[in-house]
Amino acid sequence: MKAVAERNGEGYVPDGRKSLVWHGEVADALIVTARIAGGSEIGLFMVPRNAKGVTTTGYPTMDGLRAADVALDGVKVAADGLIEGGLSALQHGFDHGIAALCAEASGAMERLIEITAEYLRTRQQFGKPLGAFQALQHRMADMLIQKELGLSMAYVAAQALDEPDPRERTRRIAAAKVTVAKAGRYVGQQAVQLHGGMGMTDELDVGDYFKRLTMFDPLFGDSDYQMSRYEEAAAQ
16 A cells, blocks of 8 residues: 555645556546555555546457546545445455456356357367367366356355454465466466367457456455465464
8 A cells, every 4th residue: 555645624635556457448437545744554546547646547448348448646635435344345356356357257167168169169170070080079167166166266266255253364365366266277278278269269268258257356456466366374
């Protein structure tokens, strides 16, 4: 947390930089996290995107969506712009975001398996469908196993949102994020490979799903970060 918010009368002046802000260049307002100067408290501030001192630099992400880097230079926020709850509210939002992403990734994996199975049934090689070759059947079976594992952990993440123990909730959410990321990467890579050269073209949906699953890992904390969260929660 490098952004800092200085007190300014009854309001605040957050200053700092934020990276990979989803659709930040078109948002009406930004929820900005910053450490309140003079202490360790983390504040959440509602900042209008068109406020003086806010600069957004947009760019495409690999999955075809948009993100932005946001610079805050002397932005003035009124006292009512401070969102109550601070760090706990931020973590609450992250947990719900991770659970939603796990559900999305599970659906993407299922669709990739459907697309790949249909391709193997119709693509002919050596006078027979590719799906007739046992080695490719084994790879499809492995994809299905990983998808089911990811789907199970997506349910774990959803159920964890109602867990009253914050340590247990963190442990389950972090485990789901790591497991689904690994499963999604495997299913996506296998789907592209089983399509051969066609899997690398923009004309097929398989590449779009693979790119989206690849972006799953860095969103809301990558696997290394989630593993550290899991270890901390398990050790307490």
